[in-house]
Amino acid sequence: MPLTPETLTRHELVGLQTRVVESTNPDSVGIGGRVVDETMRTLVIEGDRVRRVPKQGTTFEFALPRTDEAADAEKASGTTFELPSETAGRTGQSDGCEDVAYVTVDGTRLLSRPALRTEKAGVSIWR
Amino acid sequence: MGIAAERIDRLATLAREAVTAGETDRARRYVRLARRIAERNRLTLPRSFRRFTCDACDAYLRPGRNARVRLADGHVVVRCDCGATARYPYE
Numbered sequence: 001m002p003l004t005p006e007t008l009t010r011h012e013l014v015g016l017q018t019r020v021v022e023s024t025n026p027d028s029v030g031i032g033g034r035v036v037d038e039t040m041r042t043l044v045i046e047g048d049r050v051r052r053v054p055k056q057g058t059t060f061e062f063a064l065p066r067t068d069e070a071a072d073a074e075k076a077s078g079t080t081f082e083l084p085s086e087t088a089g090r091t092g093q094s095d096g097c098e099d100v101a102y103v104t105v106d107g108t109r110l111l112s113r114p115a116l117r118t119e120k121a122g123v124s125i126w127r
Numbered sequence: 128m129g130i131a132a133e134r135i136d137r138l139a140t141l142a143r144e145a146v147t148a149g150e151t152d153r154a155r156r157y158v159r160l161a162r163r164i165a166e167r168n169r170l171t172l173p174r175s176f177r178r179f180t181c182d183a184c185d186a187y188l189r190p191g192r193n194a195r196v197r198l199a200d201g202h203v204v205v206r207c208d209c210g211a212t213a214r215y216p217y218e
Contacts, residue, residue: 001129001130002133003133007130012133012134012137014137014138014141014160015137015140037156114160115167118130118164118167119168
């Protein structure tokens with residue numbers, strides 16, 4: 001399962017480029033950079049300096065590099081994805097960069113322990 | 128490859144890059160997270176991951192940087208900067 005807008009909330013966020021587009025804290029709007037760490041309630045973003053941003057009340061815009069594999073899955077996902085995220089939507093190519101998909105995600109959807117986020121959809125394997 | 132396996136893959140790469148950049152503690156976080164994901168999803172970690180991480184302190188090992196590698200009779204000895212050694216057989 002490649003990293004696509006549909007799987008983003010269950011996939012690895014560390015290493016992705018991100019930007020805070022909306023927040024209850026006006027000072028954190030505009031923080032951007034690379035995600036370097038994740039905890040249950042925060043993301044650590046390294047831009048010009050390292051900042052820890054709460055997930056709650058923050059909307060992030062992730063830049064997903066588009067690979068061939070992801071593009072194939074994108075086509076297929078039109079009919080098959082079972083858990084569409086209401087708040088995750090493509091905002092198009094805002095930076096003029098090719099081969100990058102921008103995905104906005106409500107941080108509340110990411111509230112989970114980093115290792116457990118992958119398991120949140122579907123049936124538990126621990127039944 | 129499932130999401131979990133892919134996350135482990137990405138974390139291994141990230142840990143390697145972090146060690147190269149001198150961020151050993153950050154690499155440690157990635158290694159611990161990868162181990163936890165494998166545990167939760169009942170996956171076997173790739174052999175390269177097992178060989179290049181320290182069982183004792185979770186550091187991602189780069190021989191020459193934070194690990195010493197010796198060859199002994201029938202086995203490889205990898206000693207982490209933390210002092211822990213790991214031995215692997217070879218033919």
